[in-house]
Amino acid sequence: MNIQSQHHSTNTPFIPAQNGFFFPAEWHPHVATWLSWPHTEASWSNERQELMFPAYLEFIRTISESEQVCINAHNETVIQTAKMRLLMAGIDLSKVTLLPHPTNDSWCRDHGPAFLINPASGEKIIVNWEYNAWGGKYPPYERDGLIPVEIAHYRHLQYVNPGIIMEGGAVEFNGKGTVLTSRACLLNQNRNSHLTQAQVEHYLCDYYGVQQVLWVEEGIVGDDTDGHIDDTVRFVNADTVVVATETNPNDDNYLFLQEIHRDVKAMRLLNGKQLTIIELPMPDPVFSEDLRLPASYANFYITNGSVIVPTFRCAKDQAAIDILEGCFPDRKVVGIDATEIVWGLGAFHCLSQQEPAID
Structure with a gap:
């Protein structure tokens, strides 16, 4: 059932915030993590896809150690192929649920559902934002746009349709009333050109x-999403962020990240408090031929038991892991080589979307 459609006759759409619903922080306990199984050449050519699967399977294994992994799989053939790969990798299939949900691409953070919870009522709903593959860059994307409703039906959850384009990688939450985002993405003319910044804020x-x-x-440079926040600034608790930091003034990211540092330093939370900033180094540049890829340690993913950090065969990998271990003393910090995955222009956070528990 679509909540919003219940109210069309009275022209009073269901507004989640007015009904006690909110998007919790990523460290809030999860019921599951949602992924979309790679099956086309949309992000990786066949040769590249074979190269990325070892890291992708290690990602699934690590998630499955502390929570269920639910995977949108394009069709029965893809389901059987996925089962074979999972079994060959020694992954416990009881921890993985494969569902026949057709997809165009693999970036579930952006086309997957946004789960909202209401702890007071014990309810959970899905926000079904519109999706246009980062400004219409990668058609076709219609099947990906149907994934939130497919999952709502599977979970027997109600959903609401805001009617504007939004991507999960564009927003970062502290679970206490604050969201971080970027103008380069959400105010881009290729998303919702009819909306002002104030109107976008109202929707958020x-x-x-x-x-x-x-x-x-x-x-950052190489990010084809027009500036997703999950490559630059991430909450690690309600009032602390890690901020991607480039120390080489000759690097193309240097000025962009300096500006982001200034922006974040000037921010104040709802209680007036300044954010605590922890600097997270950028890896050495990663290239595919002449193309700079969006490699960033900030594209980590938080599970119930771990923090999964992309690494890039770089001397800075261990420093990034050490910093994040200090941020998450209650979780195991796991580095997984994402060099082949980032060839598809994303990493572990981009591939995943958490489903929160209700508490």
Whole structure:
């Protein structure tokens, strides 16, 4: 059932924030992690896909150690192929649920559902944002746009349709009323050109259940999403962020990340408190031929028991892991080589979407 359609006759759409729903922080306990199994050449050519699967399977294994992994799989053939790969990798299939949900691509953070919870009522709903593959860059994307409703039906959850384009990698939450995002992405003319910044903020507050929107300007070089926040600034607790940091003034990311640092330093939370900033180094540049890839340690993913960090065969890998171990003393910090995965222009956070528990 679509909540919003219940109210069309009275022209009063269901607004999650007004009904006690909110998007919790990523460290909130999960019921499961959702992925979309790679099956086309949309992000990786056949040769590249074979190279990325060892890291992808290790990602699944690590998630499955502390929570269920639910995977959108394009069709029965893909399901059987996935089962074979999972078995060959020694992954416990009882920890993995493969579902026949057709997809165009693998970046579930952006086309997957946004789960909202209401702890007071014990309810969970899905926000079914519109999706256009990062400004219409990679058609076709219609099947990906149906995934939130497919999952709502599978979970027997109600869903609401805001009617505007949004991507999960564009927003970062502290679970206490604040969302971080970037103007380069959410105010881009290829998303919702009819909306002003104030109107975008209104949608974020209404449909994510936040009270404050904090903006940075840009993203990193090579990011085809036009500047997703999950490559630059991430909450590690309600008032602390790690911020991607480039120390080489000759690097193309240097000025962008300096500007982001200034933006974040000037931010104040709802209680007036300044954010605590922890600097997270950028890896050495990763290239595919002449193309700079969006390699960033900030694209980590938090599970119930671990923090999964992309590594890039770089001397800075261990320093990034050490910093994140200090941020998450209650979780195991696991580095997985993402050099082949980032060839598809994303990493572990981009591939995943958490389903929160209700508490």
